[in-house]
Structure formats: C-alpha cells, structure tokens
Amino acid sequence: xxxxxxxxxxxxxxxxxxxxxxxxxxxxxxxxxxxxxxxxxxxxxxxxxxxxxxxxxxxxxxxxxxxxxxxxxxxxxxxxxxxxxxxxxxxxxxxxxxxxxxxxxxxxxxxxxxxxxxxxxxxxxxxxxxxxxxxxxxxxxxxxxxxxxxxxxxxxxxxxxxxxxxxxxxxxxxxxxxxxxxxxxxxxxxxxxxxxxxxxxxxxxxxxxxxxxxxxxxxxxxxxxxxxxxxxxxxxxxxxxxxxxxxxxxx
Ligand code: 13P
Numbered sequence: 001x002x003x004x005x006x007x008x009x010x011x012x013x014x015x016x017x018x019x020x021x022x023x024x025x026x027x028x029x030x031x032x033x034x035x036x037x038x039x040x041x042x043x044x045x046x047x048x049x050x051x052x053x054x055x056x057x058x059x060x061x062x063x064x065x066x067x068x069x070x071x072x073x074x075x076x077x078x079x080x081x082x083x084x085x086x087x088x089x090x091x092x093x094x095x096x097x098x099x100x101x102x103x104x105x106x107x108x109x110x111x112x113x114x115x116x117x118x119x120x121x122x123x124x125x126x127x128x129x130x131x132x133x134x135x136x137x138x139x140x141x142x143x144x145x146x147x148x149x150x151x152x153x154x155x156x157x158x159x160x161x162x163x164x165x166x167x168x169x170x171x172x173x174x175x176x177x178x179x180x181x182x183x184x185x186x187x188x189x190x191x192x193x194x195x196x197x198x199x200x201x202x203x204x205x206x207x208x209x210x211x212x213x214x215x216x217x218x219x220x221x222x223x224x225x226x227x228x229x230x231x232x233x234x235x236x237x238x239x240x241x242x243x244x245x246x247x248x249x250x251x
Contacts, residue, residue: 002207004249005230007039008237019046023053029243031058036249039089051086062089068110080118089121095168105148116157123162124149130169142189158198159205163190164232170212182210183225216244223249
C-alpha cells in the first residue's frame with residue numbers, strides 16, 4: 001500500500017507574516033490526519049519560519065526548486081545542502097519552471113539526482129501542454145520526461161521519488177483533467193516507464209500525484225483512482241479548502 005501524499009505548492013505567494021498566518025490556520029486540523037503525508041512547499045523566504053513552526057509537526061516542509069550543485073558561484077541559486085537544513089521535499093521541474101525559466105528534462109534530471117543524494121524527496125513534475133494534448137502527444141511527451149528526468153538514478157534511490165502528473169492546461173484554469181483519464185495516463189506514461197527503468201517493485205512503490213485545479217470538491221474523485229496516490233495542489237493549498245483535500249485523501 002502506498003501512503004498518500006498531498007503537497008501544497010504555494011508558488012510565489014505569501015510574505016513571512018502571511019505564511020505564518022496560513023500555517024496557523026491549517027496546522028491543527030491537518031495534524032489530526034496522520035494516515036497521509038502532508039507537505040507545504042513554501043517560498044525560500046518563508047522556509048526558516050515555516051520549518052521552525054513545523055519542527056515537531058507531522059506536516060512536512062518542502063521547497064519549489066533546488067540547484068544541482070552543493071555550493072559555488074551560482075548567483076541567486078539555492079543548493080540542496082542549504083535546503084536540507086529546513087526541508088525534506090523539493091518540487092522539481094514544475095511546468096512553470098519549464099515554461100518561464102528554461103528548465104529542460106536534462107536539468108530536471110540533475111536536480112532530481114541532487115535531491116536524492118542530499119536526502120531530499122524530489123517531487124518531479126511531468127505533464128503535457130494544451131498543444132501537445134490536442135496533437136495527441138500526451139503519452140509520448142510524458143514518457144520522454146520520465147525517461148530523461150529519471151536517467152542515471154540507482155534503484156536504491158528510486159523508491160523515494162514522488163512523481164506529480166500535472167497537465168499544463170489544467171493548472172490554475174479550473175479545467176481539471178477527468179480523473180479516469182488522468183489515471184489512464186499515469187498508468188501508461190508514468191507507471192510503465194517506471195517499470196521499464198527500475199523494475200516492477202519500484203514501479204509499484206513510487207507515489208504518483210495528480211495536480212491541476214484540485215479542490216475540496218473534486219479531490220475524492222482523484223484519490224479513488226488506483227494509480228493516483230495524492231495531489232500537488234496550487235491555489236487551493238492557500239485556503240482552508242486544503243484541509244478538505246487532505247481529508248479526502250485520508251478516506
Ligand atoms: P492549481 O491547483 O492552482 O491548478 O495548481 C496546480 C499546480 O501547479 C501545483 O503545482
């Protein structure tokens with residue numbers, strides 16, 4: 001049985017004071033639900049504050065990107081060594097980073113390796129754009145993202161990886177992907193490559209989240225799908241609705 005994992009991606013939202021307020025609003029209710037893993041992926045500026053607030057909490061802390069080197073002349077970047085003092089998870093290869101910040105399958109891959117070798121759980125994002133979806137390229141695109149994103153990784157690390165399937169056209173649009181379709185895409189373009197790369201055992205152990213317009217009302221439809229082990233949540237993770245998503249995952 002894979003333990004469900006629901007992560008909130010706060011993106012570029014919340015000052016430190018606002019982050020503190022949000023954690024205070026959500027923390028107690030989320031901590032009551034221990035059967036799933038819940039994570040707040042916060043902006044770097046709030047990392048120190050949020051991680052101190054959640055030091056003795058069941059809620060995990062994550063970031064939204066990491067550099068692949070431990071240190072060096074990389075102005076403006078944050079290394080896995082710096083992150084691991086505060087956070088256990090890192091979102092890697094989010095479509096917004098791929099679209100706006102030049103992230104490629106190859107840079108995703110070296111960031112995933114950097115996370116794993118520094119004891120950080122990578123949440124590697126894959127997903128097709130609207131154009132790719134309309135051109136029926138979905139399975140090919142995701143299979144390629146999986147293959148390159150997960151190259152040169154040993155089986156001893158692979159089970160820790162979390163994959164987030166986020167169709168780009170479903171992010172922040174309110175147009176959530178149909179749960180049965182998402183399940184089918186995950187089976188063919190995520191579980192199957194996982195099996196081809198790492199073998200049956202790893203493919204059945206790695207957790208796969210769905211992301212894209214998940215909210216308190218539709219969450220249960222995703223979690224009832226056999227291949228979906230949680231959610232990566234944007235907008236709704238900044239609201240009390242996030243608790244409803246976590247409750248749905250626990251059922
Ligand atoms: P929304 O939940 O706002 O659609 O965002 C999804 C997302 O990008 C999570 O990483």
